[in-house]
Amino acid sequence: MTSADVVAAGERLRELGAVLRLSENDALAAEREQVPDDETMIINMGPQHPSTHGVLRLMLELQGETVLRCKPIIGYLHTGMERTGEELTYLQGPTNVTRMDYAAPLFTELAFSLTVEKLLDIEVPERAIWIRMLMTEMNRISSHLLFMATNGMDLGAVSMMLYGWREREEALRFLQEVTGLRMNHNYIRPGGVAADLPDGWRDSVLRLLDMLPGRLAEYDTLLNQQPIFRERLQGVGAITAEECLALGVTGPILRSTGYDWDLRRDMPYLAFDQIDFDVVVGSYGDCFDRYAIRLAEIHESMKIVRQCLEKMPKGDYRIQDKKVTPPPRARIDESMEALIHHFKIFTEGFKVPEGEAYVSIESPRGELGCYIVSDGSSKPYRMHVRAPSFVNLQSLPHLMHGSLVADAVAIISSVDPILGEVDR
Amino acid sequence: MTDIDAQGGEADTPAEIAPETLFDTLLTRSHGQLVVHPTRETYSALLATLHAAGYHSVIDLCGVDYLTNDSRQLPAGIEPERFEVVVNLINHRERARLRLRVQVPETDAVFPSAFNLYPGTEAMERETFDMFGIAFEGHPDLTRILMPEDWIGHPLRKDYDSGRIPVQFKGAPANR
Numbered sequence: 001m002t003s004a005d006v007v008a009a010g011e012r013l014r015e016l017g018a019v020l021r022l023s024e025n026d027a028l029a030a031e032r033e034q035v036p037d038d039e040t041m042i043i044n045m046g047p048q049h050p051s052t053h054g055v056l057r058l059m060l061e062l063q064g065e066t067v068l069r070c071k072p073i074i075g076y077l078h079t080g081m082e083r084t085g086e087e088l089t090y091l092q093g094p095t096n097v098t099r100m101d102y103a104a105p106l107f108t109e110l111a112f113s114l115t116v117e118k119l120l121d122i123e124v125p126e127r128a129i130w131i132r133m134l135m136t137e138m139n140r141i142s143s144h145l146l147f148m149a150t151n152g153m154d155l156g157a158v159s160m161m162l163y164g165w166r167e168r169e170e171a172l173r174f175l176q177e178v179t180g181l182r183m184n185h186n187y188i189r190p191g192g193v194a195a196d197l198p199d200g201w202r203d204s205v206l207r208l209l210d211m212l213p214g215r216l217a218e219y220d221t222l223l224n225q226q227p228i229f230r231e232r233l234q235g236v237g238a239i240t241a242e243e244c245l246a247l248g249v250t251g252p253i254l255r256s257t258g259y260d261w262d263l264r265r266d267m268p269y270l271a272f273d274q275i276d277f278d279v280v281v282g283s284y285g286d287c288f289d290r291y292a293i294r295l296a297e298i299h300e301s302m303k304i305v306r307q308c309l310e311k312m313p314k315g316d317y318r319i320q321d322k323k324v325t326p327p328p329r330a331r332i333d334e335s336m337e338a339l340i341h342h343f344k345i346f347t348e349g350f351k352v353p354e355g356e357a358y359v360s361i362e363s364p365r366g367e368l369g370c371y372i373v374s375d376g377s378s379k380p381y382r383m384h385v386r387a388p389s390f391v392n393l394q395s396l397p398h399l400m401h402g403s404l405v406a407d408a409v410a411i412i413s414s415v416d417p418i419l420g421e422v423d424r
Numbered sequence: 425m426t427d428i429d430a431q432g433g434e435a436d437t438p439a440e441i442a443p444e445t446l447f448d449t450l451l452t453r454s455h456g457q458l459v460v461h462p463t464r465e466t467y468s469a470l471l472a473t474l475h476a477a478g479y480h481s482v483i484d485l486c487g488v489d490y491l492t493n494d495s496r497q498l499p500a501g502i503e504p505e506r507f508e509v510v511v512n513l514i515n516h517r518e519r520a521r522l523r524l525r526v527q528v529p530e531t532d533a534v535f536p537s538a539f540n541l542y543p544g545t546e547a548m549e550r551e552t553f554d555m556f557g558i559a560f561e562g563h564p565d566l567t568r569i570l571m572p573e574d575w576i577g578h579p580l581r582k583d584y585d586s587g588r589i590p591v592q593f594k595g596a597p598a599n600r
Contacts, residue, residue: 021565075570245480248544354495375493386484
């Protein structure tokens with residue numbers, strides 16, 4: 001693929017003109033006018049539509065039942081989390097960022113922690129690395145199961161929603177066992193993880209790994225072999241690899257076009273270079289490929305989890321650098337200095353040297369990056385999260401162009417946006 | 425501003441070391457990551473060169489307001505300004521990343537849009553406009569994206585007072 005191909009793809013998208021660029025007021029004015037039969041019509045879908053996965057609003061320009069142009073309107077969940085991040089210490093940071101992608105909270109925590117660790121120039125212990133890998137892959141499984149459930153629901157396979165939810169609950173149960181919470185864990189922190197894996201974690205993981213393959217086989221019977229389901233997805237919302245690159249789209253959408261790119265393998269972080277797994281790619285770039293890739297990625301994640309189980313090293317789960325890690329509980333009872341130290345870390349936080357860094361990881365939705373500028377204090381001067389859903393949402397008008405309104409629902413679902421992350 | 429390309433033992437004579445460049449643009453390293461410092465004028469041309477060199481995707485584009493941060497490190501020859509636009513590019517073939525940091529003055533907060541070459545910057549530039557008030561020239565639809573259309577002010581600017589405006593309950597006193 002050459003540079004010219006990508007430029008040409010971008011130009012093609014522009015000529016197609018699938019993006020509706022119309023302000024809200026203009027749309028309202030257009031709405032009030034009487035529309036003759038042969039003209040196009042602008043309608044709003046969302047923000048309270050169940051298939052919009054939260055509060056995404058789409059302004060659709062329709063001709064009959066065909067979508068001509070579309071404008072995703074976002075910001076309904078915007079709570080200024082990047083600003084909040086500037087007012088919290090680095091230790092409090094994960095509690096904030098974990099609320100961005102609420103379906104895969106551990107990934108944002110991980111991206112944030114890795115960036116802070118890069119700025120601090122510290123390396124976390126081996127065991128912390130493997131715990132992080134185990135937990136994020138578990139989270140990837142639960143996130144993709146959520147997609148399976150909602151995707152089924154959006155397409156009218158309501159029983160699928162119950163099955164997907166059932167399995168996700170099992171995965172969340174494991175996360176709860178380890179972190180104490182089902183979501184918004186605040187488990188991965190700068191310097192390591194919050195707590196060691198609890199007793200009996202191996203059995204819990206194995207139980208899950210034994211249970212899932214059978215259940216995934218049920219999905220296969222229920223969905224893959226169902227003609228209606230295939231009909232709804234195959235050939236719908238197709239995109240090419242060049243268009244994805246031009247739009248900055250990453251993750252399963254990019255892989256569905258056959259473009260072989262996964263940060264875990266291509267720019268390894270944590271210890272993914274020591275893990276054997278496959279990057280699943282599609283060939284048509286349509287909704288079915290995106291669905292099938294996520295299903296296959298659950299299998300790959302299970303492979304990774306199994307390897308984490310085998311290779312989990314012994315040792316400490318957080319760095320024993322007094323600068324970032326509070327003293328152990330037992331020390332606080334016997335040492336005044338330890339108590340002061342503990343107090344200082346949790347009230348003032350630790351200082352991070354001046355500088356800036358960008359670290360990115362492969363979240364279930366694509367490249368999740370965190371850019372932090374530090375001014376040497378204990379709070380980030382600027383914290384920016386590159387949310388994959390936010391960028392992936394730009395592909396929506398192009399995917400929808402020329403398809404039916406009913407397909408629009410399938411397309412939104414296959415992009416799998418998490419609006420908490422889009423709006424931040 | 426400090427010259428940070430002085431690494432290793434021979435750093436005693438930093439003036440003798442010629443500044444590192446990449447595509448004729450000043451290059452620095454930040455924690456092992458490559459950062460280039462084009463100016464607003466050279467930014468568009470540099471993007472075209474980078475695109476041809478295999479940097480096919482703008483992964484991230486965001487703004488930073490350096491109003492209250494004077495600890496920033498820039499290579500010699502780059503005049504610090506209040507705003508900075510930070511662009512992260514990726515080269516999939518060589519598995520390389522590159523970060524662009526471009527200075528934008530407060531008095532003339534306009535910036536060339538990368539939309540024509542990288543259509544994916546559309547939403548990110550809108551977000552930067554929304555949050556920092558940096559106007560992107562040549563952008564097809566420069567409107568607010570996260571904040572309401574009639575919002576006044578740019579929330580991520582350092583002189584924007586946070587926690588002051590009761591949004592939901594109009595007329596109620598602020599709690600901070």
